Amino acid sequence: MSNVIISVKDLVKKYGQFEAVKGISFDVYEGEIFGLLGPNGAGKSTSLEIIETLRDKTSGQVIVAGYNLDTHPEEIKKIIGVQLQTSGFYPGLNLIELIGLFAGLYNRKVDPKELLRSVNLEDKAKAKFKDLSGGQKQRFSIATTLINDPRIIFLDEPTTGLDPQARRNLWDLIKQIRSKGTTVIITTHYMDEAELLCDRIAIIDSGKIVALDTTDNLIDALVATGFERPKDIKKANLEDVFIQLTGHALREQ
Numbered sequence: 001m002s003n004v005i006i007s008v009k010d011l012v013k014k015y016g017q018f019e020a021v022k023g024i025s026f027d028v029y030e031g032e033i034f035g036l037l038g039p040n041g042a043g044k045s046t047s048l049e050i051i052e053t054l055r056d057k058t059s060g061q062v063i064v065a066g067y068n069l070d071t072h073p074e075e076i077k078k079i080i081g082v083q084l085q086t087s088g089f090y091p092g093l094n095l096i097e098l099i100g101l102f103a104g105l106y107n108r109k110v111d112p113k114e115l116l117r118s119v120n121l122e123d124k125a126k127a128k129f130k131d132l133s134g135g136q137k138q139r140f141s142i143a144t145t146l147i148n149d150p151r152i153i154f155l156d157e158p159t160t161g162l163d164p165q166a167r168r169n170l171w172d173l174i175k176q177i178r179s180k181g182t183t184v185i186i187t188t189h190y191m192d193e194a195e196l197l198c199d200r201i202a203i204i205d206s207g208k209i210v211a212l213d214t215t216d217n218l219i220d221a222l223v224a225t226g227f228e229r230p231k232d233i234k235k236a237n238l239e240d241v242f243i244q245l246t247g248h249a250l251r252e253q
């Protein structure tokens with residue numbers, strides 16, 4: 001049986017009279033990639049930001065790695081990595097300088113070259129953040145979540161706006177991070193991404209969890225209701241064509 005690393009019970013968040021999160025409960029196991037899926041406004045970011053200690057909750061209980069959010073938020077901060085909006089990075093600094101800045105904030109010593117190598121950006125060490133491509137920016141922002149050697153990282157829609165190669169490359173990176181034992185919590189609007197990447201998925205709608213299981217079990221449960229998809233008559237789709245023609249390799253433009 002896997003260890004529970006995050007336990008959320010009856011979490012409620014009200015913004016004034018509006019209840020954005022309506023009493024959700026879920027556990028995340030150590031070492032898994034856990035997906036939060038839901039339409040815009042479902043309450044995904046609110047829930048994540050509460051667990052990340054960045055937003056106050058209205059009620060409920062959150063335990064992260066044995067630490068209660070109410071009493072030990074500082075301990076939680078030390079063991080998590082949070083992907084910041086890339087707009088928050090100083091655009092004119094190069095990647096080595098930015099890593100130095102973050103390492104200082106965390107009071108950590110890191111080898112910037114090693115960190116950049118882990119996200120396949122060693123060639124860009126001297127490049128300014130603003131001169132990176134969209135995919136490179138995302139990889140760099142994931143690198144910054146790893147600076148404090150966290151046990152859990154939180155990724156909020158990490159592949160939005162990326163091209164197919166860059167998305168696949170990012171999926172590989174996320175799997176690689178998990179293979180080292182790091183727990184990953186990710187929000188996404190992309191079903192293919194959730195299906196490929198996540199061990200388990202919680203589907204959130206209007207502040208409630210409407211389903212929580214492995215992708216396989218969720219699909220099997222739907223099929224068991226008699227649901228049948230219109231038959232795919234072609235064995236490939238346009239994305240397959242695109243990848244076949246333009247290659248799998250990551251673009252470093």
Ligand SMILES: Nc1ncnc2c1ncn2[C@@H]1O[C@H](COP(=O)(O)OP(=O)(O)OP(=O)(O)O)[C@@H](O)[C@H]1O
Pocket residue numbers: 015020038039040041042043044045046047
């Ligand atoms: N600071 C705030 N004040 C008032 N209402 C808020 C605030 N932040 C979020 N909300 C509302 O709470 C609800 C949940 O928002 P949240 O950002 O958590 O959703 P989400 O599932 O992350 O959506 P998205 O996929 O669009 O990021 C929305 O209806 C939103 O308008």
